Amino acid sequence: MSEPLLEATGLRKDYGSVLAVDDVDLAVEAGGSLAIVGESGSGKTTIARMLVGLTRPTAGTIRACGRDRSTPSRSAAERRRRGSEVQIVFQDPYSSLDPRHSAQKALDEVLRLHGSGSDSRARKARIAELGELVGLDDRMLRALPRDLSGGQRQRIAIARALAADPRLIILDESVAALDVSIQAQVLNLLADIREQTQISYILISHDLAVVRQITEEAIVMHRGKVVERGRTEAILDSPQDPYTRMLRASVPRPGWKPTRRASLASVPDLGETP
Amino acid sequence: MSANGALLEVDGLHTKLPVEGRMQTVLHDVSLSIGTGEAVGLVGESGSGKSMTARAIARLLPSGASTSGSIRYDGTEVGSRRGSTLRDYRGEVAMIFQDPRAHINPVRSIGDFMTEALRTNRGVARADARARAVRALGDVGIEDGERRLKQYPHELSGGLLQRVMIASALLTEPRLVLADEPTTALDVTTQAEVMAILDELRRERGLALLFITHDLDLAGAVCDRTCVMYAGRIVESQRSADLGERPRHPYTAALSAARPAIEGAVHRLAAIRGRPVSAFEAPEGCAFAPRCEFAQDRCRERTPELRVVSGGEVRCVRADEIAGNLAKETESV
Numbered sequence: 001m002s003e004p005l006l007e008a009t010g011l012r013k014d015y016g017s018v019l020a021v022d023d024v025d026l027a028v029e030a031g032g033s034l035a036i037v038g039e040s041g042s043g044k045t046t047i048a049r050m051l052v053g054l055t056r057p058t059a060g061t062i063r064a065c066g067r068d069r070s071t072p073s074r075s076a077a078e079r080r081r082r083g084s085e086v087q088i089v090f091q092d093p094y095s096s097l098d099p100r101h102s103a104q105k106a107l108d109e110v111l112r113l114h115g116s117g118s119d120s121r122a123r124k125a126r127i128a129e130l131g132e133l134v135g136l137d138d139r140m141l142r143a144l145p146r147d148l149s150g151g152q153r154q155r156i157a158i159a160r161a162l163a164a165d166p167r168l169i170i171l172d173e174s175v176a177a178l179d180v181s182i183q184a185q186v187l188n189l190l191a192d193i194r195e196q197t198q199i200s201y202i203l204i205s206h207d208l209a210v211v212r213q214i215t216e217e218a219i220v221m222h223r224g225k226v227v228e229r230g231r232t233e234a235i236l237d238s239p240q241d242p243y244t245r246m247l248r249a250s251v252p253r254p255g256w257k258p259t260r261r262a263s264l265a266s267v268p269d270l271g272e273t274p
Numbered sequence: 275m276s277a278n279g280a281l282l283e284v285d286g287l288h289t290k291l292p293v294e295g296r297m298q299t300v301l302h303d304v305s306l307s308i309g310t311g312e313a314v315g316l317v318g319e320s321g322s323g324k325s326m327t328a329r330a331i332a333r334l335l336p337s338g339a340s341t342s343g344s345i346r347y348d349g350t351e352v353g354s355r356r357g358s359t360l361r362d363y364r365g366e367v368a369m370i371f372q373d374p375r376a377h378i379n380p381v382r383s384i385g386d387f388m389t390e391a392l393r394t395n396r397g398v399a400r401a402d403a404r405a406r407a408v409r410a411l412g413d414v415g416i417e418d419g420e421r422r423l424k425q426y427p428h429e430l431s432g433g434l435l436q437r438v439m440i441a442s443a444l445l446t447e448p449r450l451v452l453a454d455e456p457t458t459a460l461d462v463t464t465q466a467e468v469m470a471i472l473d474e475l476r477r478e479r480g481l482a483l484l485f486i487t488h489d490l491d492l493a494g495a496v497c498d499r500t501c502v503m504y505a506g507r508i509v510e511s512q513r514s515a516d517l518g519e520r521p522r523h524p525y526t527a528a529l530s531a532a533r534p535a536i537e538g539a540v541h542r543l544a545a546i547r548g549r550p551v552s553a554f555e556a557p558e559g560c561a562f563a564p565r566c567e568f569a570q571d572r573c574r575e576r577t578p579e580l581r582v583v584s585g586g587e588v589r590c591v592r593a594d595e596i597a598g599n600l601a602k603e604t605e606s607v
Contacts, residue, residue: 039461039462039463039464040432040461149549150320151549152549179319179320179488179549179550180319180488180529180532180533181319181532181545181546181549181550182549182550183533184532184533184544184545184546185545185546185547187534187545188542188543188545191542206461206462207462209534209535210534212534212535212536212539213534213539213543233539236536236537237537246463248536250462250465250466251536252465252489252491252492252495253491253535254491254518256491256495257470258465258466258469258470258495258496259466259467259470260470260471260474
């Protein structure tokens with residue numbers, strides 16, 4: 001069997017006496033899509049930051065595209081190469097884009113660093129191509145972020161991640177802040193891009209329905225630990241771990257009634273009750 | 275109480291706000307009523323006007339806002355209340371916000387925050403006010419109330435702080451609670467618990483509730499009736515159970531179809547083209563027409579009226595002829 005596109009083993013992060021991520025293993029195949037599911041404090045965002053190199057793990061190894069990236073890169077060239085392998089799209093398109101740069105300029109900057117380099121005509125062509133891929137027309141590409149809607153800004157953030165031509169994109173709650181009608185557009189877009197480019201995703205999310213829509217594999221995190229892993233459908237249709245079951249039961253759906261029992265504090269007891 | 279028994283009656287509410295130096299319409303002909311003890315959901319996306327409706331009712335609109343139309347509470351016009359009658363109104367109508375941290379003074383203790391209204395407006399003695407606060411905390415499932423009163427907001431988690439907000443909103447024994455996305459910032463398990471508490475206390479005390487959310491299923495779970503807003507207008511209102519099963523407005527049906535399902539994913543989501551607009555960005559005619567797959571020329575010509583249909587109201591000229599298609603659309607997802 002070939003090596004996974006990205007693999008982390010024994011991943012751990014301490015903040016003083018707080019163990020944010022505790023011995024986590026995960027792997028994504030080329031073209032695959034993995035969800036890291038959890039609530040606040042589960043450690044899911046810390047994992048994303050470690051995978052992309054924004055946070056240094058206390059212990060454990062991370063390999064992507066056959067190379068180790070457990071320690072900080074030692075050169076600009078190394079940093080660039082890592083950037084061309086794994087990109088990240090954050091939750092908030094309002095704060096992750098430079099307010100003074102049009103989409104065009106933001107994309108151009110990435111293309112100068114990765115790929116097309118000094119050939120301005122090639123960069124221009126690639127910007128148009130990226131715009132088309134994420135559904136942004138010329139006018140939107142020339143506009144500043146403040147003149148665009150939240151959904152359009154998130155498309156720019158996705159286009160910017162794609163500009164580096166990465167093998168994998170980490171989507172850190174990337175659709176969580178979007179209106180439902182826009183979220184559906186962006187989820188369809190993400191599925192289309194994966195179909196067309198064979199890119200891989202790691203989706204960090206608390207939203208089980210979103211997770212089901214765009215991932216095949218999932219791990220469920222609770223207090224820094226993986227409590228369940230497997231096929232996304234299987235986890236959602238017949239969750240085995242008590243925490244996953246509670247998470248599943250807390251999602252509003254037709255005919256659902258909220259219950260007091262579903263509190264985070266009561267999780268440890270849940271395992272003992274029948 | 276007014277003739278038809280409604281505790282709150284909003285009739286033909288229009289609101290304009292200064293947006294980038296110009297007065298722009300954000301609410302357009304909003305009418306709704308809430309009976310004593312009734313829970314009504316107000317569902318919509320960004321710019322739909324759902325929060326502005328709640329703020330208009332609470333008399334908490336931003337400065338510079340101008341409104342016309344009528345908001346009557348218990349038979350009297352809310353806009354005409356001054357001084358002590360306004361204070362009484364604020365005691366009877368409590369508001370719970372999305373982000374508790376933005377609505378609590380971070381340098382004052384939970385105890386000071388919770389007892390302030392009772393002590394200054396009602397003249398309740400300190401010890402009595404604190405005892406009531408501890409009881410109120412107990413009601414929302416916070417057992418060690420004495421200790422919590424001495425704590426500061428930063429020492430509490432978001433879910434705990436939102437329960438404190440609910441407890442203090444209920445301290446003045448309101449008859450109507452306006453809850454503006456009270457669980458949107460919370461984890462899903464915490465949301466379930468906070469909603470359960472709010473729902474239970476509301477039923478026990480016969481409180482009326484206006485519950486604002488972007489989540490149709492969440493509104494359906496706790497509200498008797500649900501109103502759907504788009505571009506500053508109410509486009510549909512029905513009993514929540516019926517709304518889920520038989521949406522009458524194409525927007526409601528499209529909104530429910532666009533949301534990914536937790537049971538069985540579809541290959542492609544039924545996304546709605548374009549983006550949600552505010553009232554002042556809406557085109558002539560039906561505001562949803564540019565995004566609606568059922569739109570015809572006549573939809574773009576005149577703004578449809580909110581019409582009474584069996585079991586509710588709908589603002590769509592084609593509601594009757596497309597009723598069968600809408601049901602099919604939601605079933606297939």
